[in-house]
Amino acid sequence: MNQQGFRPAQRLIDIASAVRTTPDLSRAALAELLARHDESPDDLTGAAFSDEDARELRDAADRMCGILAEIDVDRAALALNSVLADEAAAPRLSRHDGHAWHLHVDRSDDTGWGNWFLASGALALAQILSEHGRVTWGACEAANCRNFYLGTGPGSPRRYCSPTCASRARVAAHRRRKQQTAPADGQPDG
Structure with missing residues (x-):
């Protein structure tokens, strides 16, 4: 079992980012992502995670991409409420696959991958929004990053998915500023 335990918000971010970048992400790639987030290998093989299950999960991730791109707290809350109304059931504690007790809001322990992903992802974001009082997630602002x-x-709100994207954006902005202040004849000031 992974040391990080259940982190449904990070799982949502990772899967939604992967599907946003590669809309036809393969069943094997999705299974690998799920395994990195402590899903049981037995649940990710054969009939337990079929091509149809992968399609359902990709569709669910695509739906959550709209919420993850929403920066307005009120619109994000309304969108989360809509997903919870459509997909969530009464909360219940569950313990399986060697994990500690944890909260589930999907319809049942044998629900489909899409329902599970939507319900758990919406609950995770709703908890974050209510705890922080703002949207703390978003789409990376770096050019060509999805x-x-x-x-x-703590600290300033994030704008980038990684230090690499933040650094690339800073360098690109610096180059744009430098280019805008260069003399028109291309000769250095002097």
């Missing part, structure tokens, strides 16, 4: 980020730590 990833999402989750920023729940």
Whole structure:
């Protein structure tokens, strides 16, 4: 079992980013992502995670991409409420696959992958929004990046999915400023 335990918000970010980047992400790639988030290998093989299950999970991730790109707290809350109304059931504690007791809001322990992903992802974001009082997630602002980020730590709100994207954006902005201030004849000031 992974040392990080259940982190449904990060799982949501990782899967939604992968599907946003590669809309036809393979069943094997999705299974690998799920395994990195402590899903049981037995649940990710054969009939337990079929091509149809992968399609259902991709569709669910695509639905959550709209919420992850929403920066307005009120619109994000309304969208989360809509997903919870459509997908969630009464909360229940569950313990399986060697994990500690944890909260489930999907319809049942044998629900489909889409329902499970939507219900658990919406609950995770709703908890974050209510705890922080703001949207702490978003789409990376770096050019050509399609990833999402989750920023729940201290400090300024995040704008990038990684230090690499933040650094690339800073360098690009510096180059643009430098180019805008260069003399028109291309000769250095002097």
